[in-house]
Amino acid sequence: MFYPQGGGQRYDVGKINGNQVEEVQKHSGAVLHRTPNHDLKEGKSIKGVVNGEKRKQLTQHHSTTHMVNAAAREELGEHIYQAGASKKLEKARLDITHYEKPDQDTLDEIEGKVRETIQEDHKINVLEMDKSEAEQEYGFRIYQGGAPPGNTIRLIDIEDVDIEACGGTHLTQTSHAEEFIVTGCKRIQDGVVRLEYKAGKAAEEYISTLLDIYEDSKEILEIDRPLNDEDKRQEVRDLAKVFSVEKKDLKKTLERFVEEKKDFRDKRDRLADFLEIEERESPEERKPASLSEAGELLFDQRMFYEKRVEKLESRIEEYVEEKADEDTVLEVPTENIGLLIQVTQKLSSMKSARITLIGDKGGVSASENNLDAREPLKERFKDVQGDKGFAKAFN
Ligand SMILES: [Zn+2]
Incomplete structure (x- = not known):
């Protein structure tokens, strides 16, 4: 009566005389029922109940x-x-x-x-x-x-x-x-x-999960459009394709993209201010008609701001070079310490000056003359490593 594991179908579970049946396997023509705790004895009649659900x-x-x-x-x-x-x-x-x-x-x-x-x-x-x-x-x-x-x-x-x-x-x-x-x-x-x-x-549970994902996504992407359940499922499927993720990972993916977009936009704005460059606001104006379009837009915006940050960072050297004199201290809104190291070292030897750049995650100073490179960093950072020629400090 209990179906044993076979034909790709999982075994039944249930009870024999009230004892839990945990596994049923076919073995040399017999069907074996595993009941870890039982009081069954040979000759005793049994009543088996398969878990119907x-x-x-x-x-x-x-x-x-x-x-x-x-x-x-x-x-x-x-x-x-x-x-x-x-x-x-x-x-x-x-x-x-x-x-x-x-x-x-x-x-x-x-x-x-x-x-x-x-x-x-x-x-x-x-x-x-x-x-x-x-x-x-x-x-x-x-x-x-x-x-x-x-x-x-x-x-x-x-x-x-x-x-x-x-x-x-x-x-x-x-x-x-x-x-x-x-x-x-x-x-x-x-x-x-x-x-x-x-x-x-x-299937019902899965579909209701998909509809939950739809509701979450719609809220994050701020899209409101009356749709039937079938179309909502399709939207979730399309949206998952935009981000190349599993549907179940959509919510956290969208949240991450929203977060990163804001973060990159913020970085871009600060860098643009620092470099005295007028930034065009750009892809914010597009009005998406569907969830997947809103997803594509979010994806594009995040990429756009990230690229702008990269582009602006590549102009830091030129800007600092213009501003630099014998002893320059500048706060540069970037986390890219590697870039700051490169710029300070290059410009200090080129201009025979002391260049100190303080980024979001720390600062670096390089000096070509006998100026102590540690000095400008000392006020802001407790642990300054380095000497007269080059010093760095991290937050
Ligand atoms: Zn079959």
Whole structure:
């Protein structure tokens, strides 16, 4: 009655006479139930209760796996075969024989086909058949999970959709899968592509997580547009693509980008002030129409300000050179101490002067004449390292 680990389907859990069954495995023809704490004795009658909720979830994942296989075959071609499968509680996957990772549109088609199969409510029949008879009638395609031993085989027939030999637990109607969503796809080896998906409650939970991600993203990006749930999911998918991250990482990625954009803009403004350069405000004005457009804009803005900071930093030397005389102390709004070291050393020898530059993270001083390089830094920093020629101090 308990389904043991097999055919890629996870074992059932539940109770035998009130004792927790934690694992069920098939071993040399017997089904072994692991119950760590039990009072079972030989000859005693037992009552087993399978955890129905978990069984249902595994069954939904198993039946939808057959539907995914059929949908992939319909969408990608007759060469599609099952190379492996796994049906766990939280997710399921099917490895198929295909040469390249299908694009998003194709994955959407596969997802749509499975959802359609669920909505159309096909009957799922379990047939016991003579093996050679089944092979003659349906071909060798019935052996998606490999040919089982024995003369009779058990076939799972999803009417008008798919038929294959299988020993797993199955729904009686496709509509019992309730919900379905493709969650991922990757090429796992030469000629094998892995499709990941969820059905039933696992799918519902995943979808509600996606909608939460949508709400979070919309708030961070300050976009408000009335959308249905399907479009919200699509927006989340598009947005994740913009940043090349997993959907679950979107919120923290967006927060990081907002933070970094502000940071770079601030640095740019301070540098521009210091260098007495008029900065054009730039890409702030674009008005995004969708979440992914807002994401692209944020991405571009962050890049823009970072590039501006780099550009302005490259002009520090020229500016300091213009200002420098025999003993120059300047506060430079940059964290780039490496750059300050380079500039002070070069300019002090070029101008035979003492150049002291104090950045955000510390300061450096270099002197060509016999001036003590440590002196100008001493007032501000406790630990000044160096001597007459060169000194530095860090915050
Ligand atoms: Zn199966």
